[in-house]
Each structure stands twice: as structure tokens, then as C-alpha cells.
Amino acid sequence: MFGVPPVASLSDVAPLLAAVGRSFHARGWAFATAGNFSAVLTREPLVIAISRSGVDKGRISASDFLEVDDKGVVVGGDGTPSAETVVHLAVVGERGAGAVLHTHSIWNTLVSEAAGAEGGVALEGYEMLKGLAGVTTHEHREWVPIIENTQDYEEMIRDVKAVLGLNPQAHALLLRGHGLYTWGRDLEEAQRHVEVLEFLLEVEGRLYASSGKLKAKAAGAAEGGRDGDR
Numbered sequence: 001m002f003g004v005p006p007v008a009s010l011s012d013v014a015p016l017l018a019a020v021g022r023s024f025h026a027r028g029w030a031f032a033t034a035g036n037f038s039a040v041l042t043r044e045p046l047v048i049a050i051s052r053s054g055v056d057k058g059r060i061s062a063s064d065f066l067e068v069d070d071k072g073v074v075v076g077g078d079g080t081p082s083a084e085t086v087v088h089l090a091v092v093g094e095r096g097a098g099a100v101l102h103t104h105s106i107w108n109t110l111v112s113e114a115a116g117a118e119g120g121v122a123l124e125g126y127e128m129l130k131g132l133a134g135v136t137t138h139e140h141r142e143w144v145p146i147i148e149n150t151q152d153y154e155e156m157i158r159d160v161k162a163v164l165g166l167n168p169q170a171h172a173l174l175l176r177g178h179g180l181y182t183w184g185r186d187l188e189e190a191q192r193h194v195e196v197l198e199f200l201l202e203v204e205g206r207l208y209a210s211s212g213k214l215k216a217k218a219a220g221a222a223e224g225g226r227d228g229d230r
């Protein structure tokens with residue numbers, strides 16, 4: 001249903017992206033204005049469709065998407081593109097992705113914070129991993145790198161490109177205390193990756209909670225303890 005051909009128009013793709021956005025809101029993965037969604041329209045020259053800034057994802061519609069070029073300049077539609085457009089463009093450039101999706105779920109926020117000092121989270125041994133492109137066995141080990149969050153988008157882009165270069169097999173990355181980025185060759189695959197990763201990060205987060213890994217963080221914060229990592 002959500003497949004996007006290699007060359008597509010904004011009017012074709014925007015309703016599909018909007019439906020994905022509303023479904024993520026309904027699942028609790030993109031509340032309020034959080035999250036952003038994009039798909040490649042043309043590769044040469046590169047033009048992507050991306051959600052505009054400040055849209056409530058429960059109400060996002062086809063008119064909330066813009067066309068931007070490889071520099072992030074709006075070339076179609078009205079409004080300001082998401083501040084994180086640069087991350088979408090970096091993933092498209094580095095991975096050749098056809099679609100990039102970004103969610104702010106409770107579990108991806110908790111896990112990215114709790115595992116942030118380790119630089120990533122390993123997802124291993126789960127049948128659900130087979131939903132990731134190219135993965136054929138539950139014995140796969142998926143390393144999801146975690147990048148420190150920042151409002152300095154130039155720094156963020158440097159970090160995103162570096163981590164993608166260091167982890168050529170990765171299907172996703174996390175911004176610490178912020179959210180998940182994943183992608184796919186098309187919108188259907190990217191959406192599947194969100195579902196797989198949100199499932200696995202919730203599994204991991206519940207394990208963290210039962211082992212005290214989340215509790216330890218909360219206790220430190222409640223005591224006003226030192227936290228040099230943030």
C-alpha cells in the first residue's frame with residue numbers, strides 16, 4: 001500500500017506519508033509535533049518530500065508536506081521544512097534510502113537515554129529482527145548507534161554521517177533522549193523498520209526496567225546527582 005516508485009510526485013507521496021504519520025501518532029510514536037517523515041521523489045536532481053515544521057502528527061495531512069532539494073531549500077509547497085531535514089538528507093545521501101522516518105516514542109526515548117553512555121544498543125536473538133531488510137535469522141545482532149542530542153544541526157549532521165560510516169550495516173540510529181531514525185529503500189520498508197525497531201526497543205526497555213537500568217537513572221536524577229554525560 002505504501003510503496004513509492006523511484007520517481008514520484010508530491011501529490012502521489014504526500015497522502016501516503018501523512019497516513020504513516022497519523023498511524024504513528026495513533027501508536028504513540030509521534031505525539032504532538034514530534035517526529036518527521038520523508039520520501040525521495042527524484043534522485044537526479046535530488047528532491048524529497050518532507051513534513052513541514054510544527055504540524056501536530058495526529059492531524060497531519062497531504063498539504064503538510066513540502067518538496068526540498070539536496071541543500072534543504074524548499075522547491076515546492078508552502079511553509080518551513082522540519083528543522084531535522086538535514087538529518088533526512090544525510091541518511092538519503094549516505095544510505096541511498098528512498099524514505100526516512102523519525103519517531104519520538106516513550107521507549108526509544110528511555111532506551112536511548114539509558115544506553116547513551118554505551119554509544120548504542122545491541123538487539124540480538126529476537127525473531128522480530130527478521131523484519132529488517134536483509135536479516136534472515138533471529139541470531140542477527142543489530143547494533144543501533146546512539147548519538148548525543150544537540151540543537152546544533154551542523155554538529156548533528158557530522159555525528160550522523162560519522163556513525164553511518166562506522167556502522168555500514170545499521171538499519172537505524174538513535175538520538176539520545178530524543179528519538180529514532182530509520183529508513184528503507186521505499187516507504188513501505190521504512191515503515192516496517194519503525195514497527196520492528198519500536199517493538200524491539202520496547203522489549204529492551206522493559207528488560208532495562210526490570211533489571212534496574214532505567215531505575216538507576218531515575219534515582220540519580222531525583223537525587224540531583226552528577227551526570228557528566230548530558
Ligand SMILES: [Zn+2]
Pocket residue numbers: 034035036084102104178179
Ligand atoms: Zn526529533
